[in-house]
Amino acid sequence: MPAPAQIRPAQAAVVRRRPLRRRTRWVGLAFAALPLAVYALVVLVPLGQSVQYSFFKWDGVSASTWVGFDNYVSFVTDPVLRSTFGHVLVLIGFFALLPIVLGLLSAALLTRAKQPGMAVYRWIFFLPQVMTTVVIALVFKRIYAPDGPLNQALRAVGLDSFAKTWLGDFTWALPALGLIGTWVTFGFCMVLFISGTSAIAPELYEAARMDGAGPVREFFAVTLPGLRGQLAIALTLTITASLRTFDLVWITTHGGPGTSTLTPAVALYKAAFQNPQIGLAAAIGVVMALLCLVIAVVITRVSERD
Amino acid sequence: MSGVTDPRTWSERHNGVKMSVPKAIAGVAAGLALSLGLAACSPGGGTTGKSDAAPSTVSTDIAGAGTVTLKLTDFWGAAEGEWIKNVITGFQTKYPNVTIQRTTEDWGQLNSTLNLQLQDAGGPDIATANNGWQSLGTLAKGNLVRNLDAYAKAYNWDTEVPTTIARQNKFSTDFKTMGSGSWFSTPMARTSLIGLYYNADKLKTLGIDPPQSLAELEAAAVKAKAAGEVPFEYGSLDSSTTVLLGVQALLADKKKLNDYIYDDPSVKAADVGMTEAITLVKKWADAGWFPKSFEGIDYQTAVANYVGGKGVFRWEYTGSLGLSAAQQGHFGYVQLPQQSGSTTVGVGAAPGAMVISSKSAHPDVAAAFLDYMMSPEAGQAAVDKGLVPAMSPDVKVPATSLSLTGESAAAAKLDSDDGYVPYFDWSSPTMLDTIGQNLQLVFAGKLTADKFTAAVDKDRDAFLAQQG
Numbered sequence: 001m002p003a004p005a006q007i008r009p010a011q012a013a014v015v016r017r018r019p020l021r022r023r024t025r026w027v028g029l030a031f032a033a034l035p036l037a038v039y040a041l042v043v044l045v046p047l048g049q050s051v052q053y054s055f056f057k058w059d060g061v062s063a064s065t066w067v068g069f070d071n072y073v074s075f076v077t078d079p080v081l082r083s084t085f086g087h088v089l090v091l092i093g094f095f096a097l098l099p100i101v102l103g104l105l106s107a108a109l110l111t112r113a114k115q116p117g118m119a120v121y122r123w124i125f126f127l128p129q130v131m132t133t134v135v136i137a138l139v140f141k142r143i144y145a146p147d148g149p150l151n152q153a154l155r156a157v158g159l160d161s162f163a164k165t166w167l168g169d170f171t172w173a174l175p176a177l178g179l180i181g182t183w184v185t186f187g188f189c190m191v192l193f194i195s196g197t198s199a200i201a202p203e204l205y206e207a208a209r210m211d212g213a214g215p216v217r218e219f220f221a222v223t224l225p226g227l228r229g230q231l232a233i234a235l236t237l238t239i240t241a242s243l244r245t246f247d248l249v250w251i252t253t254h255g256g257p258g259t260s261t262l263t264p265a266v267a268l269y270k271a272a273f274q275n276p277q278i279g280l281a282a283a284i285g286v287v288m289a290l291l292c293l294v295i296a297v298v299i300t301r302v303s304e305r306d
Numbered sequence: 307m308s309g310v311t312d313p314r315t316w317s318e319r320h321n322g323v324k325m326s327v328p329k330a331i332a333g334v335a336a337g338l339a340l341s342l343g344l345a346a347c348s349p350g351g352g353t354t355g356k357s358d359a360a361p362s363t364v365s366t367d368i369a370g371a372g373t374v375t376l377k378l379t380d381f382w383g384a385a386e387g388e389w390i391k392n393v394i395t396g397f398q399t400k401y402p403n404v405t406i407q408r409t410t411e412d413w414g415q416l417n418s419t420l421n422l423q424l425q426d427a428g429g430p431d432i433a434t435a436n437n438g439w440q441s442l443g444t445l446a447k448g449n450l451v452r453n454l455d456a457y458a459k460a461y462n463w464d465t466e467v468p469t470t471i472a473r474q475n476k477f478s479t480d481f482k483t484m485g486s487g488s489w490f491s492t493p494m495a496r497t498s499l500i501g502l503y504y505n506a507d508k509l510k511t512l513g514i515d516p517p518q519s520l521a522e523l524e525a526a527a528v529k530a531k532a533a534g535e536v537p538f539e540y541g542s543l544d545s546s547t548t549v550l551l552g553v554q555a556l557l558a559d560k561k562k563l564n565d566y567i568y569d570d571p572s573v574k575a576a577d578v579g580m581t582e583a584i585t586l587v588k589k590w591a592d593a594g595w596f597p598k599s600f601e602g603i604d605y606q607t608a609v610a611n612y613v614g615g616k617g618v619f620r621w622e623y624t625g626s627l628g629l630s631a632a633q634q635g636h637f638g639y640v641q642l643p644q645q646s647g648s649t650t651v652g653v654g655a656a657p658g659a660m661v662i663s664s665k666s667a668h669p670d671v672a673a674a675f676l677d678y679m680m681s682p683e684a685g686q687a688a689v690d691k692g693l694v695p696a697m698s699p700d701v702k703v704p705a706t707s708l709s710l711t712g713e714s715a716a717a718a719k720l721d722s723d724d725g726y727v728p729y730f731d732w733s734s735p736t737m738l739d740t741i742g743q744n745l746q747l748v749f750a751g752k753l754t755a756d757k758f759t760a761a762v763d764k765d766r767d768a769f770l771a772q773q774g
Contacts (some may be wrong), residue, residue: 010664017619049349052349053349056349057772058349059444059447060421060444061421061444061445061447061448061450062444062448062449063446066351141604145602145603145607146598146599146602146603164602165543165599165601165602165603166598167543167602168542168601168602168603168746169600169601169602169750170750175708187676200475218392226585253543254544254545255543255740255743256543256544256545256743256746256752257542257543257601257740257743257747257750258743258744258747258752259743259745259748260399268737273418274440274738274739275736275739276439276440276444276735277735278349
């Protein structure tokens with residue numbers, strides 16, 4: 001029978017492709033099942049529990065009481081807890097904006113002319129990124145101490161009036177902590193931007209130069225747009241890092257003096273592990289997680305827009 | 307950083323798939339809904355079962371209890387660790403049928419995980435908790451530790467333990483009040499006090515005798531300052547409150563202060579010397595009696611400075627200076643009497659509250675061990691390790707240790723005067739933060755003494771209101 005023989009190739013292809021597609025989908029899911037289950041167990045379930053706890057007044061042991069949105073309300077109305085948002089905004093300036101500006105500047109300078117030993121600079125500036133925050137915090141606690149190197153240096157050059165009890169000063173403690181963050185994240189941003197600029201096609205720079213662009217114009221017309229992806233990464237990581245700031249504050253000031261360096265993460269820790277207010281701690285955690293999510297989504301959306 | 311030339315967006319590169327934001331949010335929401343469904347009941351309902359009533363029949367016959375192994379978890383290291391080892395050896399020698407397996411954990415670690423350990427059937431039989439609402443109160447309320455009333459009766463704890471110490475281990479069985487009701491933990495033949503240390507060598511050089519009253523202390527401080535010394539070694543960077551609480555005990559009425567901390571709403575912070583104490587401490591700060599830039603000095607540095615020879619006096623918890631045997635001859639300790647009257651009142655408590663797990667299979671043996679921890683033998687074992695003994699009036703203290711001689715005398719005096727007041731921060735879970743933060747505000751001139759006292763009341767009253 002000639003007819004079936006004619007249509008066979010097409011039919012065979014159809015017959016063969018459909019089960020294959022279906023099988024691959026199920027095989028894929030089967031392979032993903034274990035990771036998905038683990039993810040659900042260690043991420044989604046605790047996340048859901050945190051959301052649940054945040055609606056209760058609970059000491060972590062005995063029976064809990066449903067309080068609705070009270071924990072969230074007190075996060076917003078309590079003047080001390082509310083002030084932690086303001087502190088985070090200051091920290092964002094020091095942890096995210098300042099390092100990114102400095103990182104862009106140094107990347108622009110370092111990539112314009114190839115200098116010998118540039119790798120060494122990169123390595124030195126990137127070093128804080130690989131150090132444990134605890135170590136960094138302890139080192140800076142020493143630097144900022146009343147008779148520490150910073151004050152000694154100020155006194156040595158006759159600036160005695162500028163010497164302060166940096167971490168014990170209501171005005172200066174938060175900026176002093178912020179500068180530690182700048183020091184830590186600056187190197188990371190710089191390395192990120194240098195690798196980004198090295199990937200920008202050299203023709204673009206040549207074209208800009210032929211059109212008579214100076215270094216500044218070149219930076220804004222070629223380098224900056226070319227770094228959009230890196231900027232998004234840097235912003236997301238540094239802003240969420242400043243939202244989560246805990247170890248730096250805990251080791252240096254415990255949120256003091258007064259509550260002038262209290263961050264949401266420190267408030268969360270105190271509520272969860274020092275005072276039995278698990279519900280409040282969960283509410284703080286949920287708000288922080290949502291903020292991180294929103295920030296990440298907004299930055300990604302903005303950076304992807306053409 | 308690889309893949310910089312990759313034309314895909316960041317989220318594409320990292321997620322592998324391009325997922326729209328609404329879809330992603332819907333996914334997360336679905337996950338949340340699922341996990342909420344998995345855990346539909348309210349948290350904390352799991353600890354049911356045993357009632358609060360103490361067992362009616364208890365046995366003090368330990369030798370006849372058969373072979374028993376108890377698990378003890380504590381937060382003691384160094385000399386304290388050696389002390390508990392010796393106490394365990396002493397108990398096991400007395401009762402060879404009993405074996406005690408000891409585990410030690412860092413203080414913060416044990417405090418934050420004890421509630422979980424006690425819910426585990428394989429957890430400790432005996433553990434060190436922390437007094438106050440945060441730890442002991444929560445454990446008692448959650449039925450994780452035993453009501454010890456029957457044992458208190460069997461071992462006469464109510465008559466043998468000073469009332470002001472006994473109260474520290476009691477909660478009412480509706481768990482609305484601390485400081486009265488049933489025993490839920492026991493103290494031990496050791497104590498931790500807040501008092502005044504002095505550098506004996508410096509006092510000798512300055513020609514000053516160790517002060518015996520607040521007035522003498524202030525006179526000594528004036529003299530020390532004039533001689534170019536720092537009268538009080540202190541740093542407030544991490545909100546150290548010992549100076550405030552030490553001074554308060556000299557000024558406050560003992561009963562009222564105890565009642566305040568045990569949450570009697572009719573007593574206010576102004577009734578327990580809080581305003582006077584903070585005013586005096588601020589006066590000392592303004593007079594330059596603390597080190598220069600003390601706002602920037604942390605606790606560890608201040609302790610190291612003092613032991614290293616800076617400053618004449620220091621308000622401190624006993625045992626916290628970490629003095630070596632040689633150094634103990636050069637530092638003295640006094641528990642100053644109250645400003646008015648001759649009785650001595652001091653902040654002090656056992657360095658841990660001993661609890662028996664509700665899940666323990668051998669509570670009788672565990673209780674006998676707790677009783678042994680309060681014995682004069684345990685007190686002598688403490689002195690032998692350089693620790694402050696309590697409830698052991700006949701201990702032999704080595705005369706070479708000036709500080710331990712002073713500390714032991716102070717504890718004996720507080721025992722006989724029944725003059726203990728608990729740590730102030732037991733009054734509410736957030737009190738330590740509150741006084742620490744507001745103390746820094748007072749030092750910076752941003753808060754008046756009256757406002758400080760009001761903030762203390764506000765914290766405790768808020769706690770009382772939510773206790774119901």
